[in-house]
Amino acid sequence: MKKLSSITSMALIVGTLALSAPSGYAALPQFFEDEPMPSLAPMLETTTPAVVSISVAGTQEVQQQIPDAFKFFFGQRRGQQPQERPFRGLGSGVIIDADKGYIVTNNHVVDEADEIQVNLKDGRQFEAKKIGSDAESDIALLQIKADDLTEIKIADSDNIRVGDFAVAIGSPFGLGQTVTSGIVSALGRSGLNIENFEDFIQTDAAINSGNSGGALVNLKGELIGINTAILGPNGGNVGIGFAIPSNMMRNLTNQIIEFGEVRRGVLGVTGNSINAELAKAMDLDTNQGGFISQVAPDSAADEAGIKAGDIIIAVNGKKVKTFNELRGKIGSIGAGKEVELTLLRDGRQKDVTAKLKPASDANIAAANLHPMLQGAQFSSADNNQGVKVTELEANSRAQAIGLRKGDTIIGVNRKKVDNLAQLRGALEGVKGVIALNVIRGNTELYLMIR
Template sequence: MIDKGEKLFLRLLFVFSFCAGIGMSLPRETTLYAANKQTNESDKDALATAQHFEHVFEQLVEQVKPAVVSITSVKVFKHTQQKKKMPEDRFHRPSPGPSPDEESDPFRDFRDFFGDEFFDRFFRPRYPEGEYKIQGLGSGVIVDSEKGYIITNNHVVEDADELKITLGDKREFDGKVVGTDPQTDIAIVKIDGKNLPSAKLGDSDTIRVGQWAIAIGSPFGLTQTVSVGIISATGRANVGVAAYEDMIQTDAAINPGNSGGPLVNIKGEIIGINTAIFTRSGGYQGIGFAIPINMVKIIMKDLVEKGKVTRGWLGVVIQDIDPALAKSFNVTVTEGVLVSDIQENSPAKEAGFERGDIVIEYEGKPIRDVNHLRNTVAQTEVGKKVKVKVLRDGKEKELTVKLGEQPSELFAAAPGAVPTGKDLGMTVQNLTKELAKNLGIEEDSGVIVSEVQPGSPAAMSDIREGDLIKEVNRKKVANVTEFKKALSEGDKEKGVLLLVKRGEFSRYVIIRTKEK
């Protein structure tokens, strides 16, 4: 017997089987219709998104490109022919000795035999006398439509006798240099015109690696060229372009002629000024550098308002802190800047900075390295009081310093430092008044390096004769006796920490001993 529940189950099974059979008997086109419809809708959505994204690029290029200009710099030089007198005896030409140019001249024997005039007439390229013009090409961007201010690179306009500015609408203007700053490779040029386009300045402090970057300029003379990439890195230093570097790295194509043009974000704001490329071929290889626009803003303000750039100044000699130095100073920081010397009558001296302080914060912001601190101080307004946090003997201390103006002739890092220690392959002697006078040293205490053995740890660490050692393992040494005592009391596992003075600057150096 089949109960009611089983009957209900069989009926439902029959209905499901019947419906499934109907579905299987339908044509294949009918069964795929719904799936294809869904796929087509998905494709349309993807295409719409791509078109919208593409439209964003179109809009920002249309917004910025009119403000990007081509800059032609013209240098004029005069060429005159120098007539040389024929020697009286071309076969036995008397001479007091070859000049440096003659020594490197592979044709010297031919000249002596035939004479300079004969040789130059047939072998040396000759140009008519007169004025000649050499043209250079770069880019720039108008950032003030009313006053006609253009930002570009210093190396684009440097030593130019004439500047021709060409806009995207083919208008041409004579450009005038308002001011330049070779230490950042920034220049401001001015043109006089009506209805000038301009681009908006952004905030380079907010950019992040991986964001879009668009470069616009005149590579190889191809005006109004646009290339797209991303922000590859920030805070790049030691590029070798300028004295103050905090570069944005990008893989947007940058080539000769792009210099001075803008690097733009997805909002159409200028975040940098393209200035250099890393290349082995002379062209684009995926690594370009731009000056952050926030640095440019400060330079431009000074050049426009004062005609020169003024920079903040602490008056300290600094070096990067590494794990070895951190261990010697009994700290665990991996970032920061070590103060190795303090200049007399400087803001740092008045504020109470001490040799051995490790700068970890400036105005509440962490300090990464020497380049970071130098740039930050330089961009701070002269006369402003700032708070600097340092580690002194392992403890945090906050100092308030009123920044001075950096002397115009001051731009030098401390020279290479010198190490020493027991069995390091060096000899020291007491600093006498006569020795100090002969070496031009104003110090009255310390020990002088009198000999360095080639290949020794001292030599490998760039110890040189004449270096003055002022401290050993943070202890002042006035003579050889104190020097030896400080060495014997040191921790050989940490090595020997020396404060060495060479020239005007002092620097900390760690020398690893051979003893373990």
């Protein structure tokens, strides 16, 4: 009671000071019983039903090191033995289309999962199907069959500013839905080596393990980003979290919905970020942007008239500060799309339009098709004559099942496969043993995936 009495007395003193503040000084704020306290609750009541928790289960293949004393029995080349181990994981997701049941999350949340369960805020549970994913940008699209879903409104992430308030919604540590708040700390973060294509929103809203795939929203409850990663010791929050911008997410999921995969557009340039040292050496008029060191012949950049030595400073009217940021923005735009680029050449600003060309099919990671194909990269063979293995990592799963670089897959379970799209369709949803019909040189053989 003493504590309560002291607080009451202090409140009376503060109220007296507010009423009798001397002229020229700001009065302390007053709240009356009939006035509501400022709160995010009304916005969250309409927004949080669109954020779901995700639980996954599956098996992972790990390489078990054989002790030297036993190599006599297994042979010197069998120093590592593959072993399957079960795993379980937790994450978050966001409903972006209530009618079709589309849910966006991070690829790393559902990667290699055999079972994906979506838990809604109202307590309902549904098995989810993975429509497609993109490991290079860490985006995945799921689908559930359910009625009475709530979808989130998606904001234009190009309009957010550093200092805007931000709210993170997700399910950290499996505790259930949790809300944290902060501000947008930075934009266009890249070069973090978290993903291949990076253009992150940085926020100090607390993001922890399990928040991955959840929503970062503005004060209107509109989605501005998909929470993806944190920077901190031991995976704990230290006020530096990263989210994939909503525009980037929307570009990628639209491609997955249309094609079942991301068909990434390519500009066809290499370069570096502008810094003070490069600006001085090249006598440049800017310290920011993407410096173009080489333009590939017959590329989208070449056809648009971009030259080595140009500095790209904006994409579709939005400034870019680094080459990695330029790469991240271009990487989320689909093949065949037109992009407006602003560049500096000899101190003069110039606007050009480039029509992005398709990325090489060899950039498609085979793990996106089936977990046991991890370590391989595929491209459609010439004249629709199968799917060729263009790259193969040593000691990978794909090598373990018998694939070799240069192999051409022409069938799955006796079903003919002419290209990557058909291979994806043939592997989707298949359970049990899978027989790959492969051409190797002049030999036809079958490789089994169990």
